[in-house]
Amino acid sequence: MLNLDIERVYASQCRKNIVSDMNSMLDLLGAQQPQQRPQEGNNESCYQPSIGSSQSPGSSRPGTPSPSSSGNFGVQRPTDRASSVSRVSPAEAAGIITAIKDKSLEELRDLLCHQDGYHNLLLSLEPVKTQNKVRDDLRNETLQLARENLEKEPQIMELRNQCRIIRTTELAAAQEKLHELERRKEELLKFYSPASLLHRLQDAMRKTDEESENLDKQLLEGEIDLATFVQKSLTLGQNDDSNIPIASAELDDVSELLGGALFLPLFRWMNLYGPIYRLAAGPRNFVIVSDPAIAKHVLKNYGKYGKGLVAEVSEFLFGSGFAIAEGPLWTARRRAVVPSLHKKYLSVIVDRVFCRCAERMVEKLLPDAISGSAVNMEAKFSQLTLDVIGLALFNYNFDSLTTDSPVIDAVYTALKEAELRSTDLLPYWQIKALCKFIPRQIKAENAVSLIRQTVEELIAKCREIVESEGERINEDEYVNDRDPSILRFLLASREEVSSVQLRDDLLSMLVAGHETTGSVLTWTAYLLSKNPSSLEKAHEEVDRVLGGRSPTYEDMKNLKFLTRCITESLRLYPHPPVLIRRAQVADVLPGNYKVNAGQDIMISVYNIHHSSEVWDRAEEFDPERFDLEGPVPNETNTDFRFIPFSGGPRKCVGDQFALLEATITLAIFVQNFSFELIPDQTISMTTGATIHTTNGLYMKVKQREKVSVLAAAL
Numbered sequence: 001m002l003n004l005d006i007e008r009v010y011a012s013q014c015r016k017n018i019v020s021d022m023n024s025m026l027d028l029l030g031a032q033q034p035q036q037r038p039q040e041g042n043n044e045s046c047y048q049p050s051i052g053s054s055q056s057p058g059s060s061r062p063g064t065p066s067p068s069s070s071g072n073f074g075v076q077r078p079t080d081r082a083s084s085v086s087r088v089s090p091a092e093a094a095g096i097i098t099a100i101k102d103k104s105l106e107e108l109r110d111l112l113c114h115q116d117g118y119h120n121l122l123l124s125l126e127p128v129k130t131q132n133k134v135r136d137d138l139r140n141e142t143l144q145l146a147r148e149n150l151e152k153e154p155q156i157m158e159l160r161n162q163c164r165i166i167r168t169t170e171l172a173a174a175q176e177k178l179h180e181l182e183r184r185k186e187e188l189l190k191f192y193s194p195a196s197l198l199h200r201l202q203d204a205m206r207k208t209d210e211e212s213e214n215l216d217k218q219l220l221e222g223e224i225d226l227a228t229f230v231q232k233s234l235t236l237g238q239n240d241d242s243n244i245p246i247a248s249a250e251l252d253d254v255s256e257l258l259g260g261a262l263f264l265p266l267f268r269w270m271n272l273y274g275p276i277y278r279l280a281a282g283p284r285n286f287v288i289v290s291d292p293a294i295a296k297h298v299l300k301n302y303g304k305y306g307k308g309l310v311a312e313v314s315e316f317l318f319g320s321g322f323a324i325a326e327g328p329l330w331t332a333r334r335r336a337v338v339p340s341l342h343k344k345y346l347s348v349i350v351d352r353v354f355c356r357c358a359e360r361m362v363e364k365l366l367p368d369a370i371s372g373s374a375v376n377m378e379a380k381f382s383q384l385t386l387d388v389i390g391l392a393l394f395n396y397n398f399d400s401l402t403t404d405s406p407v408i409d410a411v412y413t414a415l416k417e418a419e420l421r422s423t424d425l426l427p428y429w430q431i432k433a434l435c436k437f438i439p440r441q442i443k444a445e446n447a448v449s450l451i452r453q454t455v456e457e458l459i460a461k462c463r464e465i466v467e468s469e470g471e472r473i474n475e476d477e478y479v480n481d482r483d484p485s486i487l488r489f490l491l492a493s494r495e496e497v498s499s500v501q502l503r504d505d506l507l508s509m510l511v512a513g514h515e516t517t518g519s520v521l522t523w524t525a526y527l528l529s530k531n532p533s534s535l536e537k538a539h540e541e542v543d544r545v546l547g548g549r550s551p552t553y554e555d556m557k558n559l560k561f562l563t564r565c566i567t568e569s570l571r572l573y574p575h576p577p578v579l580i581r582r583a584q585v586a587d588v589l590p591g592n593y594k595v596n597a598g599q600d601i602m603i604s605v606y607n608i609h610h611s612s613e614v615w616d617r618a619e620e621f622d623p624e625r626f627d628l629e630g631p632v633p634n635e636t637n638t639d640f641r642f643i644p645f646s647g648g649p650r651k652c653v654g655d656q657f658a659l660l661e662a663t664i665t666l667a668i669f670v671q672n673f674s675f676e677l678i679p680d681q682t683i684s685m686t687t688g689a690t691i692h693t694t695n696g697l698y699m700k701v702k703q704r705e706k707v708s709v710l711a712a713a714l
């Protein structure tokens, strides 16, 4: 009886131990499964659940448990794991109890002492099965991931390699530029050292004396005429066989004028030295051209003359955009973009963009017209032309006439930086590392990043629409009615082009087309306010042709006087006032002037347009100097006397767009307002990419009665 009781107590204790052990194992499986692999399981229990199906029972387990190991056949007692027991759900515990409750003492002892039996019992339990399945799935996924990672390894290596190459080449390029700058600095210092200056001065004086005596003798003996004497006297002392007179400018003059209105002293020197002269000061050396025939030669021979300095100063903004690209890239991109500016596009844009933006400006000016307060028209025209170019290029409304936005600020910052770079004497911004520390450069870089990001987003959005609609150009003069922008045209044309190239091309057009047209409108308003009889004629024409309604594309051919006001304004204030080129090879210019490869050339459009050799009454504003019934003047029909849009292969692609935009805007402005300058303001010129005023153009505008269509017809 006592024996029986002892056996019952023992059997009951065994059951408790088994349940506890299984609880521990279930707990172990639940808690550790995700982190641990089967082999890594801890050895808290002798009979770890052998959950690896590939693992033979006991292969990584200790041998048969000995009572000495823990006094209970190697199974920890519930008390040791009080916390874990509580984690098994009552349903799971019930399942385990059902599995063992009818077992005899012998069977229970067997279970505790024989691993295989114990193991089989474990594997037959539902929770263990589920856990095993989860574990197997996890392991398979992990293996799959590992395999995929392994496959990516070569790509990662390749990328690492590329990064290293880029880093090294950029560093090398920066070092090279730094050395070049150091070399130039050394040269400058040597060139201007007191000893060197004295030596050269003595040398030059001696040579000049000799040459001067020689020249005097030749003139007195009638060997040369007076004109040749003057010409040769101007180049006295210069060991130069180019035949190009040298303007005597000091380095200080040049640095000062490079930071200001450069084209003004260039004009003074033209009157002193003639239509071609060399401006040499230290390492800077430009040939200044003020002659239509020489300008024609340089502009038409694009292969021999590249963009040179212009590309260097604006690369930070344009990237590889076609306004500064050279060679095959330029040819391909120009060829892709030009078709987008077709006649039908222009006629749609007149109504949808030019008129709407100009009418918006009129709305904005009305309060000032009523209150009689001064308005800075330069700022207004600049805002208007930014809105126009945003809509025309990307169908994006900057709405700068109404709001200030970070993108607008960024556009102005970047444009300003391009201007400053074109006049910096020391191009320190070519050293990329320096740009990381100089506040002006940091600001410019941030601005460019924001503009690029905005344009990239616009491209991505437009590309998505074009793709989803399967849009494709199916006619010559294609315009999408909902979005007539140039971006839409370019994407629908399915040209093979990267988003970065497209972005840079559009940015080129944004910059080239914004400030230029704004400046034309500013100076036209200024000239009209200074010439009341011309303003009267403009009012008369607008009223007669439009009769109070908005202008259309078709009206352009009848707005003859207004168009001539714009072209005459472009003659007196060309934007940019100088065109820059660099000779790629040695060449001889018309007039037998020699230039070497690498020679920087400035074609002063301002000088050609203001030269009394080229124009009668050159300084007068006379819109009718170009026959109203004749063709609109351009470089071809004036034989390069009038070149506001340049000429040759790199001529402006937006000339027709700009003439239309300026004329339509002027028509709406003149139709709605009469205007006059605020007295006592000094209006002076400064320059960068365009000629603008130093302090703004302040005007008083007064609303006009719109002439009705009926009245105009009478």
Ligand code: HEM
Binding pocket: 310, 322, 323, 324, 334, 508, 509, 510, 512, 513, 514, 516, 517, 520, 574, 575, 576, 579, 580, 644, 645, 646, 647, 649, 650, 651, 652, 653, 654, 655, 657, 658, 659
């Ligand atoms: C009255 C306004 C404008 C003026 C005075 C003007 C003037 C010029 C000039 C002089 C050039 C040649 C620069 C050089 O030879 O170095 C040029 C090039 C260019 N212009 Fe205009 N432009 C005006 C408006 C526009 C507009 C509205 C656009 C775009 C819609 C535009 C786009 C371009 C482009 C992309 C180039 C570079 C062409 C090339 O290198 O192939 N321009 N512009």
